[in-house]
Amino acid sequence: MRVIAWLVEGTWPACVDAVRAHVPRDAEVVLLHVSERGVPGLAHGAFAGLLGRGHPERDPGTRLEDLGTTSADALMEAAARRLDGPCARLERGGRVEREVVAAAAGADLLVLARDGNRDRLGPHSLGPAGRFVVDHAPCPVLLVWPEPAPDLTTLPPPPGRG
Template sequence: MRVIVWITEGTWPAGIDTARTHAPDDADIVLLHVTPADVPGAAHGAFAGLLGRGHGERDPGTQLEHLAAASADQLLAQAAQRLGRSCARIERTGRVEREVVAAAEGADLLVLARDGDRTHLGPHSLGPASRFIVDHAPCTVLLVWPEPAPGIDTIPPPPPHPPHHR
C-alpha cells in the first residue's frame, strides 16, 4: 500500500498522526510538500521589470526559491521525525493542487487536512486547493480535521426554498 501525506504549514501534524494511526505497518509512506511557483515567479518578474535584466545576483526571486526549499526541507524533516518510521520525502514546485493530484497517481491513499474555515462544519472548511484535490484525486482520500471538529450545531442552515406555485 502506498500512502501519500500532503504536508502543509500549520496542518501537517494532523496528517502525520492520521498516517501513523491508519497506515498499515508495511505501507510505503510518502511525505509530500509542494511549494507554490507563483511567489518566486512574481518576485523574478517584479525585479526584472523594475531594475532590468542583467543583475541576477540581486534577484529576490532566487532568494525566495532558496528560502522556500530550506523551509520545505525543514518541514519534511519535522514530519518524518513525528511519523517515526521509514518514509520517502518529495518536494515539488508548481500549482499546489495539481502537483498533489499528480503525486497521488498510483497511490492507494492520500491523507490531507482541512485548511479552510475550521470553525464550522461544511464546505468552507476546505480551501480552494484542498477542494480541487478532493474532487480530482485519483485514489482514496482521507480528509482529517487538524483539531477537534466543531459541533454539528455549526452546520449552516439549509437554503430557503421558493414557495410552490401551482
C-alpha cells in the same frame, strides 16, 4: 499499500498523526510537499523589469526560492521525525492542487487536512486547493481536521430554515 501524506505548513502534523493512527506500519508512506513556482517567478520579473539586470545577487526571486527550499526541507524533516517510521519524501513544484493529484496516481490512500474555514462544519472547511484535490483524487482520500472539529451546532441550518 502506498500512502501519500500531503504536507502543508500549519496542518501537516494532523496528516502525519492520521497516517500513524490509520495506516499499517508496513505501508509505503510518501511525504509530499508542493511548492508554488509562481511567486519567485513574479519576484524575478519585477526585479528585472523595474530594477534592471545589473545585480543578480539582489534578485528577490532567488531569495524567495532559497527560503522556500529551506522551509520545505525543514517541514519534511519535522514530518519524518513525527512519523517515526520509514518514509520517502517527495518535493514537487507547480500548481499545487494539480501536483497533489498527479502525485496520488497509483496510491492506495491520500491523506490531507482541511485548508479552508475551520471554525464551522461544512463545505467551506475546504479551500480551493483542497476542494480540487478531494474532487479529483485518483484514489481514496482521508480528510482530517488539523485541530478538533467544530461542534455540531456549527452545522448550517437545513434548506428553507435559515
